Amino acid sequence: MKEITLTPERRDALCRLVRQKFRTEFDEQLSEFRAGEIVDLMLKALGPAVYNQAVQDVRAHLQGKLDDLDGEVWVDDSI
Template sequence: MKTIELSDERREALVAHLQTLFSTEFDETLSDFRAGEIIDHLLKTLGPTVYNQAVEDVRAHFQTKLDDLNGEVYIDEK
């Protein structure tokens, strides 16, 4: 599987969010480096599971649409 990569803007936003979370919930200050390392670790460990679940959800959604296709576009030949 391809490595999950974040845009610079998304990564910066996640770092800031994680720093705020640790500050408010745990009264701990995270440096940009530490927050980035946590994000990298989460992407490596949780990323594939979340990605696979998203793919399965999309597959199920499209399968529902395909199953209903005959009802939507079928024309009676009689």
């Protein structure tokens, strides 16, 4: 599996969110660098698990659609 990456815009938005959370909830000012390190750590720690869960969810959804395929398109060919 290739490394999970974020667009610069998305990473910046997450860093702002982390800084805001620490400021409002913990009364602590984080530098942009420290917020970026937290985002990077969470991406490495949680990214693969979230990705794998998404793949399983899509697989289950598609399997359900495939299971319904016979009922949706089946044509009785008996004479």
